[in-house]
Amino acid sequence: MKALLAGSIASCLAVFAVPAQAQSVPGTAYAGGSPGNITVSVPVRATVGSQCGFATGKAPSANLNVGQIDVANWTFDVPFSLECTGPSRVAIVSTNGGLKTAGTITDPGYAGLAPYDVAVNVARTGGTTTGNCAAADLSASAATACQLRGTASTSVGLLVNAPSFGLTGSYVRVSAPAYAGPAVLVAGTYSDTLTVTVSPAA
Amino acid sequence: MKKIALIAVAAAAFSANPAMAQATGTINLTGVVASKCFVEGTPIGGTHDFTALDATNGTMRTDLATDFGTKNFTVKCSSLNPTVSVKALPLATTATATAGYDNSIDYNAIVTVDKSGGGTTAVTDASTDTTATTGTVGARLANSTNNVRVTTASYATGSNTDLLVAGTYNGSIEITISPTN
Numbered sequence: 148m149k150a151l152l153a154g155s156i157a158s159c160l161a162v163f164a165v166p167a168q169a170q171s172v173p174g175t176a177y178a179g180g181s182p183g184n185i186t187v188s189v190p191v192r193a194t195v196g197s198q199c200g201f202a203t204g205k206a207p208s209a210n211l212n213v214g215q216i217d218v219a220n221w222t223f224d225v226p227f228s229l230e231c232t233g234p235s236r237v238a239i240v241s242t243n244g245g246l247k248t249a250g251t252i253t254d255p256g257y258a259g260l261a262p263y264d265v266a267v268n269v270a271r272t273g274g275t276t277t278g279n280c281a282a283a284d285l286s287a288s289a290a291t292a293c294q295l296r297g298t299a300s301t302s303v304g305l306l307v308n309a310p311s312f313g314l315t316g317s318y319v320r321v322s323a324p325a326y327a328g329p330a331v332l333v334a335g336t337y338s339d340t341l342t343v344t345v346s347p348a349a
Numbered sequence: 350m351k352k353i354a355l356i357a358v359a360a361a362a363f364s365a366n367p368a369m370a371q372a373t374g375t376i377n378l379t380g381v382v383a384s385k386c387f388v389e390g391t392p393i394g395g396t397h398d399f400t401a402l403d404a405t406n407g408t409m410r411t412d413l414a415t416d417f418g419t420k421n422f423t424v425k426c427s428s429l430n431p432t433v434s435v436k437a438l439p440l441a442t443t444a445t446a447t448a449g450y451d452n453s454i455d456y457n458a459i460v461t462v463d464k465s466g467g468g469t470t471a472v473t474d475a476s477t478d479t480t481a482t483t484g485t486v487g488a489r490l491a492n493s494t495n496n497v498r499v500t501t502a503s504y505a506t507g508s509n510t511d512l513l514v515a516g517t518y519n520g521s522i523e524i525t526i527s528p529t530n
Contacts, residue, residue, distance in 0.1 A: 199372075200372035201372045201373075201374060206372060206373065206374035206375075207374035207375070207376055208374050208375055208376070209376050209377070210377045210379070211376065211377065211378045211379065212379050212380070213378055213379065213380040214380060214381070215380070215381055215382065215383060216380040216381070216382060217382050217427075218383075221380075225376050227374060246378060246380050248382070254465040254466060254488075254489045254492075255465060255466065255491075255492070256465060256491065256492025256493065257465065257489060257492060261380070261382075263378075319376060321376070321378060326382075329492075330492065331425050331426070331427055331492050332382045332427060333382065333427055333428070333429070333489075334382050334383060334384040334385070334427040334428045334429075334528065335381070335382055336379065336380075336381050337379070337380045337381065337382065338377070338378060338379045338380070339377075339378045340375060340376070340377050340378070341375070341376040341377075341378070342373060342374075342375055343373065343374040343375070343376065344372065344373050344374075345372050346372075
């Protein structure tokens with residue numbers, strides 16, 4: 148370990164050497180002589196990565212029963228809280244691209260997929276960042292680009308261009324008016340899953 | 350080369366709190382669409398007035414089916430294979446009919462529905478009995494305008510030569526389209 152540390156310091160010297168200081172320091176110290184020691188200055192530089200995630204126990208998580216989707220409007224807010232010390236990105240993937248019933252509906256004029264909207268409101272330092280997409284545009288195979296779609300990464304997702312750490316007021320809002328056609332929704336149970344991710348931004 | 354490796358070790362020692370990888374939350378949504386049928390536009394109903402039911406010779410007119418024509422309605426159902434029930438009630442008056450006369454006209458009511466994907470299904474009920482006739486569409490009801498049509502046929506008195514007694518004749522056709530569960 149001692150050898151390793153010595154090696155490390157030697158290596159760091161090789162990397163972070165400050166030429167002016169290196170040249171002013173005599174290269175040899177003599178016991179009982181002059182110079183009796185050598186002083187070296189090792190510049191140290193380190194970075195702290197942007198920490199980013201959901202606050203413990205405050206990731207968006209809910210099981211929502213939205214009721215009869217062809218009868219009444221519905222809106223639900225699912226709160227969450229970020230712990231991001233720098234810019235972040237929030238992204239969402241919809242499993243079905245809408246509320247979907249089982250089976251494949253091929254009869255003309257009928258549908259087994261009901262649309263709804265997804266909006267995100269992120270409380271951040273200095274304000275809020277918002278974004279919204281149709282659930283159809285949040286499926287992995289959606290043809291239409293949407294800023295919220297995908298799995299969050301340094302370059303994918305809604306950009307929250309300021310820290311958001313432990314703030315309240317962030318939520319995912321899902322909503323839809325009562326489905327009114329033109330296709331007729333077939334009778335059945337409809338479901339979808341939204342996967343919400345957050346990542347540090349580049 | 351060895352030095353390069355050692356540099357990496359040293360650099361790692363200076364790093365702190367590496368960036369957290371992506372974090373995930375999940376929202377599950379569930380909704381329902383009930384089995385139902387509903388009318389769009391003109392409600393199933395209305396009144397058809399034949400005015401005079403009798404011909405100039407006092408017997409029943411023979412063009413009543415044409416007079417009634419076709420009544421169009423639009424019904425939509427969320428369920429597969431809805432049920433259609435029809436009950437025709439005769440055109441009748443309260444005046445008494447003696448031999449050679451009649452105070453009631455029987456007929457058939459026909460409800461024809463369009464099926465999704467093409468084709469039709471017809472349910473016919475005769476006014477001569479009191480029991481409704483029920484059938485299934487055999488497919489989803491077509492999601493189209495005027496997909497339910499009501500016509501009549503086979504108007505008849507007890508005898509072709511019967512004279513219709515004077516009076517106001519009333520009848521009705523009851524139509525029920527029900528979803529399956």
